Amino acid sequence: MAITALLVAALPLSIVWISRDTNKYRKLVWISVFLTFDLIVFGAFTRLTDSGLGCPDWPGCYGEANPFIAHEQIRAAESLLPTGPVTMVKAWIEMIHRYLAMGIGVLIVAMMGVAWWRWAGRRGSGAPFAPAARGVAAPGFSTFLFFFVCLQGAFGAWTVTQKLQPIFVTGHLVLGMSLLALLAWFGGRLDQLHAPLPRAAGSESARLGRIRLLAALSGLVLLVQLALGAWVSSNYATLACMEFPQCGGAWVPEMDFEHGFHLWRDLGKTAAGHYLPFSALTAIHWVHRNFAAVVLLVLGLTAWQAWRVGGLASHARWLAALLALQALSGVATIYFNFPLAIAVVHNAGAAALVLVLTMINYRAKYLAAPAYQ
Template identity: 55%
Template sequence: MLFQLGIIGLLLALIPLTYVMVRGSRDRYRKLVWITTFLTLDLIMFGSFTRLTDSGLGCPDWPGCYGRATPFHASEAIRAAEALMPTGPVTMAKAWIEMLHRYFAMAVGVLLITLAFLAWRKRKELRQPPWLATGLLVLVCVQGAFGAWTVTMKLQPIIVGTHLMLAMLLLSGLIWLGSRNDRPRQHDPGSGKLYLPALIGTALLVIQIALGGWVSTNYAVLACTDFPLCNGELVPRMDFQHGFTLWRELGKTAAGDYIPREALVAIHWVHRMFAFVVLAYLGWFAMRARRYPALGRSPRLLLLFLGLQLLTGLSNIVLDWPLVAAVAHNGGAAVLLLLMVRLVYNTRLARQSATVPIPAVSAART
């Protein structure tokens, strides 16, 4: 089974690898980094789709499905589980969704192995240490372990939330690696003063993503059914103690009782209130960053996705949590992180350029 799963992951990874190879000899490493970044973003969105369709336990073991490499080969066991509980966590559709997520994750793992190998093999040509690419490979292994624990620990919220945040960290690292391998560009030294505000904005966004992940993993999206009030109140009754107890089963308190609705309201309300802080700060930051053309389109895209993120977040409430809007909201958070990490990198370079010359980044050839 493990051999078969490895072959599936390798075959999927060969598609982007082949694309990079046939696109010419220049900048292959850089292109592979950005393709891996794009696929990681897609994987995050597909992971949210898996979670939002309740498919996380579509195959209740790991890494295969009832000990087999595909749901097709495990169809007998899946059909038996579905017959016992037709609306339960195991159905053929959910099994395929869960296993497709695992296949895509293995393909990204193969791409990261390739990047780490090339980073060591071509380190002189790339003129950069290979430690970031190596660290990302280690990180994806840790991410895989949390993916396994997500299943074996029955979607425990802190495990699922950590799995999400590690995916965001992996995406951030790939963005940094891609930015480092981009062709040299002119930087406005004046934009260097935005480096600290960019760091603060990124930190606020990370906190908000973690809060959003806590909402999603606890299925607290509909704990407040109206907007701008929450269940008709500005400050509703809330249970912060049970809502923000980290180590507990899904839907349960630490003592094993069913979690009260007030705890879910607390989770939702905190995420909603902090969203206003993040929207205000990042909106202000994007308006300032627009003054520096050398930062490219990132500030304008940041404003655009802030607006889209607000719309998808509101639609989750007023339209009763539609799947498309929920997945788009998760993907929008990842895109906002992508843009902020990119801006942190560029403002950092601009600050450095104000004091010391920036060494040219070689065009990577592999």
């Protein structure tokens, strides 16, 4: 498995190595952002194709490094339950997801190693640790990323070993989105060291103060919605409401919040071990759907305010476009009876919102600051 992870990471590391970019460390961070985004989208595909238990152990597949070697065990499980969670296709989907995750882990280890190497070299030479050097090579943030990705990996393992228990699936998705935000924040910091934007002045400074508050609130609101969306997906509650804007023929349908939002329970079961009632799934779906209105309002207001500020305008336009895409793909998922492609697009849109909103938060903080941050 370790060799596979190194092989997966070899291509992006080679791209960074042969690049003519004068700041290869910055390029490494942004390639990691790109691959983490891809990992989240492919993770959504893995979950939506019911491939999360395609290999029911961890980190390998029936104790082997890949499904080719575990062919006999997979075929035996598939013959017993042809429509079950273990098939050759699902095994490969799950293992590709794991390989990509491990490759990103290697890239983050490389980030941390380079940062510590540069830091040790400067200390050994007696050179001052200048602000620019801190931004490029300070080991603190990359070391934090290393421990964070280890936590994310642990949740990935628990997702499998605990048989898709909703709390672990939800935690795994939220941590994945958080890792994407952390990497994007780091990339934004390196961007400003590479090509700094002009600081705000005059009336624009006052406006940036409001934008920073709105952007921070938007981040919190989006985090809540991501957790709610993950809870919908992990409980397979997407089709609990088959119409829009009503649900079950009513604006406020029959709902069981107690069982629906009890965190520590098995998939499809109540805490007492009984089958989860449909009204609990309805509650899960209904809350996510209606909280989307809060997301549209708060993030839309942030986009409107940021639209008129230099350094934020392009990101504000992206934010507005992504909000429209999310609303459309969410409604289309219901109207078209949960087609796989639209559901994956909806998850990709959520990850893109995380990226754009992170950059708005960082840039607003940077532009409003009087000195290096």
